[in-house]
Amino acid sequence: MQVSFNMEDASQVFVGAFALAVPISFTEEAWRLGETLALSNIFMLLGLSLIFLALFSYQSVFQRQINHRLPVFVLRIVIDYVMAAMVVALVLLCIDKLPLLSEPMVALKRIIIIAMPASMGAIVVDSFDKE
Structure with missing residues (x-):
């Protein structure tokens, strides 16, 4: 079994992340957690x-088959998370809730908070066609 990462996987990760990033990104609770939650x-x-x-x-x-593919496994997790975080950042930027220049720490916190469910949505959608 060869697990690679292609454009189909990328689009699935983006769609899955977007599906959960959008509703959460529009909540004031997520914005405030980014301002108040400890590092x-x-x-x-x-x-x-x-x-x-x-x-x-x-x-x-x-x-469960990563014995000889541990680097690919780790890279896949990193890629999925980074892509989900990018989607979150884009959504927050679109709704003017990503203060990168004025409050970069708040912006980063918001991305991490919302990327948690978004990354799970991403990996779940990406796994639909794996057999």
């Missing part, structure tokens, strides 16, 4: 996101 909590959310991406990817995408 340690942000790192915990980032860690949880990566752990759950790894677990789901291990079970569904790679079907």
Whole structure:
């Protein structure tokens, strides 16, 4: 079984991330968490996101077969998360809730907060066609 990453996978990741990023990005609660949540909590959310991406990817995408493909497995998790974060950043930018220049830490926190569910949506949609 060869697991590669192609344009179909990229489009599925983008669509899955977008599906969950949009409703959450429009909530004032997510914006305020980006302003008030401690950095340690942000790192915990980032860690949880990566752990759950790894677990789901291990079970569904790679079907528990990563023995000789560990670098590909890790790269896949990183790519999926980064793509989901990019979608979140784009949505926040479109609704003028990504203060990159005036408050870069708030912007980064908002991206990480919303990327947690968005990345899960991304990996779930990406796994639909894997058999």
